[in-house]
Amino acid sequence: MDFDYSPKTKELQARLLRFMDEHVYPAEPKFTAELQANTAAGQRWTPLQTIEGLKAKARDAGLWNLWLPVDSAAVAGFDGAGLTNQEYAPLAEIMGRVPWAPEVFNCSAPDTGNMETIARYGSEDNKQRWLKPLLEGRIRSAFAMTEPDVASSDATNIATRIERDGDDYVVNGRKWWISGAGDPRCAIYITMGKTDPDAPRHSQQSMILIPADTPGLKVIRPLSVIGYDDAPHGHMEMTFDNVRVPASNILLGEGRGFEIAQGRLGPGRVHHCMRLIGLAERALELMCRRSSSRVAFGKPVSAQTVTQERIAEARCKIDMARLLTLKTAWLMDVAGNKVAKNDIAMIKVVAPSMACQVIDWAMQAHGGGGMCDDFPLAYAYAHARTLRFADGPDEVHRNAIAKNELGKYAG
Known part of the structure; x- marks a missing residue:
C-alpha cells in the first residue's frame, strides 16, 4: 500500500480545507441559532437555510457528490469525483470535523449509501425517478432496516413482511432508528423485509423502494440520541400498514437483501x-x-x-x-x-x-x-x-x- 495520497486527492483536500475554513466553521453559530429559532417557532423539522446556502457554494466550488465512486460515476448524467475508496477516505475525514458538514457537499448518510444502492441495483426508471434528484440534492432519503420488536443486530431476525400480490408488493411492519426520516424532503425509503420466511437463512430478506407518500406509511415519533433529536434529520420510529408498491420497486430480486x-x-x-x-x-x-x-x-x-x-x-x-x-x-x-x-x-x-x-x-x-x-x-x-x-x-x-x-x- 502506498501511504501517500494521490495528486487528485491532495488537490481536493486543499480545496475542502479552504472551504471548511471560509464557510463551514464560521457558519456553526448561525446553524445553532437557526435551529434554536426554528424550535421556538414550532418549526424544528424544517430544512436549515444555513446548510442550503452552503450547498450552493459547494456546488459552485466543484465540491459536490465527492463520494460518487468510479464504478457508479456515469449514472443519471452525473460524473461526481470518480474517486476510489482510498482517495475519498481523507476527504470524508475533513467533512466529518463538523457532524452536519457532509450534507453541505451532498456526501451525508444515509443518502450516499442509498444513492450507491440505487445506482448499482435499481432499474433505469428508478434511477431517473430517485437517483437523479438525490444526486442533485433536491430530495433526501432513508434506509429502513432496524426494528424495535427483534434483536436487529442479527439482521436475519428482521420481521417486516414484503409479500407479492399480483403486480405489487405489500409491506407490513414496524421500524425504528430510521435516520433521515424526519426531514420533510425525505422522499424515498430503501426498506429491508422478509419475502420468503421458508428460504435459507440469508435468502429470506429483500430490499424494496417505498416512496414516502405511499398510503399506509406513517412516521410515529422522533427518537432522541442522548438528549439530541437531531432535527431536522431525525431518527424516527415508523409503521408500514399494507403499504403497496409496484413489483418493479424490488431491488435486484427476491432474496437478495x-x-x-x-x-x-x-x-x-x-x-x-x-x-x-x-x-x-x-x-x-x-x-x-x-x-x-x-x-x-x-x-x-x-x-x-x-x-x-x-x-x-x-x-x-x-x-x-x-x-x-x-x-x-x-x-x-x-x-x-x-x-x-x-x-x-x-x-x-x-x-x-x-x-x-x-x-x-x-x-x-x-x-x-x-x-x-x-x-x-x-x-x-x-x-x-x-x-x-x-x-x-x-x-x-x-x-x-x-x-x-x-x-x-x-x-
Whole structure:
C-alpha cells in the first residue's frame, strides 16, 4: 500500500480545507441559532437555510457528490469525483470535523449509501425517478432496516413482511432508528423485509423502494440520541400498514437483501469511520487549545501530566485508526468488499470507540463547558456513541473478527 495520497486527492483536500475554513466553521453559530429559532417557532423539522446556502457554494466550488465512486460515476448524467475508496477516505475525514458538514457537499448518510444502492441495483426508471434528484440534492432519503420488536443486530431476525400480490408488493411492519426520516424532503425509503420466511437463512430478506407518500406509511415519533433529536434529520420510529408498491420497486430480486447490504455497507463504514476520525481530530485540537488557555493549580491545564498523557494517547489512537481505515479502503479497492470484510469489521470497532474516548478526554479538558452546547463536544460525543450501534454493534463485529481469527487455526 502506498501511504501517500494521490495528486487528485491532495488537490481536493486543499480545496475542502479552504472551504471548511471560509464557510463551514464560521457558519456553526448561525446553524445553532437557526435551529434554536426554528424550535421556538414550532418549526424544528424544517430544512436549515444555513446548510442550503452552503450547498450552493459547494456546488459552485466543484465540491459536490465527492463520494460518487468510479464504478457508479456515469449514472443519471452525473460524473461526481470518480474517486476510489482510498482517495475519498481523507476527504470524508475533513467533512466529518463538523457532524452536519457532509450534507453541505451532498456526501451525508444515509443518502450516499442509498444513492450507491440505487445506482448499482435499481432499474433505469428508478434511477431517473430517485437517483437523479438525490444526486442533485433536491430530495433526501432513508434506509429502513432496524426494528424495535427483534434483536436487529442479527439482521436475519428482521420481521417486516414484503409479500407479492399480483403486480405489487405489500409491506407490513414496524421500524425504528430510521435516520433521515424526519426531514420533510425525505422522499424515498430503501426498506429491508422478509419475502420468503421458508428460504435459507440469508435468502429470506429483500430490499424494496417505498416512496414516502405511499398510503399506509406513517412516521410515529422522533427518537432522541442522548438528549439530541437531531432535527431536522431525525431518527424516527415508523409503521408500514399494507403499504403497496409496484413489483418493479424490488431491488435486484427476491432474496437478495443481504447481497445488497454487503455492497452498500462496506463503503458506508469507511465513510463513517473516516468522518469519526475527523471528529476526533477536531476534538483533540479543541482540547489542546482549551487546556493551553486555562490555568489550574498555578499552571496551564496543558502542563498537567494527566492532560499531556491524554493528548499523547489521543494522537496515537487517531493515527492508528486512520491508518487501519485507509488500509481497509485500499484493500476494498484492490480486492473487493468480500476480501476486505474482516478489515471493515475491525475499523467499525476501532473508530467509534477511539472517537468516544478522545472526545470524552476533550470534554474533561473543557470542564463544565464540555457538557454544554457552547462547544461542539457534547453533540460530537452523542454522534460518535451512536455509531457504536449504527451499521452493526461492536459485539457483532468483534464476533466476526474472532471467528475469522480462530478459523486460521481450526483443524
